[in-house]
Amino acid sequence: MAISCGLLAIFLYYRLSTVDNQLISFTEENYLKIIYLLTERHNGNEVSTNQLAEHTQTKAASVSDMLRKLAEKNYINYRKYQGVTLTEAGEQIALSVIRKHRLWEVFLVEKLGFGWDEIHDIAEQLEHIDSKELTKRLDDFLENPKFDPHGDPIPDAKGKMPSVSYQKLSEIPLNQSVVMMGVSVHSPAFLQHLDKQQITLGCDLKVLEISDFDKSYGLLLNNDIRLFVSNEVARNLLVQVQNS
């Protein structure tokens, strides 16, 4: 009985980063991850302080402090009032965190049977577990998945994000058959809404009509079922034309 033994508890806010042996906190990892994702969403444009405040659930003043600190550590390119982008070092940390987040999400769905709407908050915690060997073995255990349960691509062990070319369903011409590849909103409410209509990753979709009345989309699902989804839904479904 009894755990113990010497180094029983070396915990907390700091761990040795896997990237360049600089100390990095959970908080810093989260900022870098969010900057990466927002930059990606804005096609490479700078991320603003207010945007970061919104996504970190803090105030702009707190973000300014953190940006100064991240800039000192050379994780971000920062000119006051001008927004930020990641440096190469910062991007590598962000990609490592995103890789872990998405691998754990695959684990939660494929191995533990969670629904895709239940996993994000748990992955927010697991993404900070620091062990290169663990990530490697998890990746193998999951058979090296390339996409997470929301269709998001998983960066590889070398920190390279696969490029994907998805389009919004709302931008696809009528009667063009496409495959459902991902979602651009990850809220449980949205994902559960899709579940109810049997819209899942990999399903076949075809826009048959756009209603004059409310701009909702009349779809053919899996060449079989007719259904309507709101314009909002159509704009958040990411699809790809059949690759023949």
Add this chain to the structure above:
Amino acid sequence: MAISCGLLAIFLYYRLSTVDNQLISFTEENYLKIIYLLTERHNGNEVSTNQLAEHTQTKAASVSDMLRKLAEKNYINYRKYQGVTLTEAGEQIALSVIRKHRLWEVFLVEKLGFGWDEIHDIAEQLEHIDSKELTKRLDDFLENPKFDPHGDPIPDAKGKMPSVSYQKLSEIPLNQSVVMMGVSVHSPAFLQHLDKQQITLGCDLKVLEISDFDKSYGLLLNNDIRLFVSNEVARNLLVQVQNS
């Protein structure tokens, strides 16, 4: 692409405890866990400030501060200068952390193929992941293990620690056949030392002699192999007489 969505990042030092909806930090969880394990090791006697300082890798002054705080939250019984024990509330938190630690250790060995000497530090991180549903599903996925890879019992979901009755190999009479059930030291060095001699959980051991020269133990392993282990090793092997 892009994760994001509203509550993307609610992180850090505080989470809602699963036990009684009081906020509890990683640090507090670690103190409670260590108090539990040291109390167990001392057969229910109070744990001292200096012992905690050693095991938390901090100084006695820091421990005193934390003890005041844990006592205010009614997680420990604390009279100044007299050491501490856990309250029922504190014990439940400790057992929840220990349960998660040991379940994750089983996962790392059984599913990811880690050696029993490689898992402790990773489990130190994973034990703080806060999701009752995750723990429940992990437990099922692992087929409800009762012991971790070091032979330590896993507390059940209701927070009850199974009682085990192991003896040190050094206290077993000569020629008594016993089963190897656990280790009382968890250092990688000790575990690797056992690996080299093929001493594993569940193996059969019999003390054939205790050397007059250096008090080392001459053993019969699995009714087959003769080997010597140091007195130190014999005192840290936990065994049980065959339950017929």
Add this chain to the structure above:
DNA sequence: ATATATTTTTAGACTAATCTAAAATTTTGT
């Protein structure tokens, strides 16, 4: 029993991450 040694607590200080309020800068609208 009393002096000495050990352990524990307190006092005062520091860092990371956060906040509010105020000042500085940039953007927008006419």
Add this chain to the structure above:
DNA sequence: ACAAAATTTTAGATTAGTCTAAAAATATAT
């Protein structure tokens, strides 16, 4: 182009967790 609005940064505080040094309490040893 310039005033008003919005955004961002700075100033000054707060909290959790830690530290060192000093004081207080307890344990030990003759």
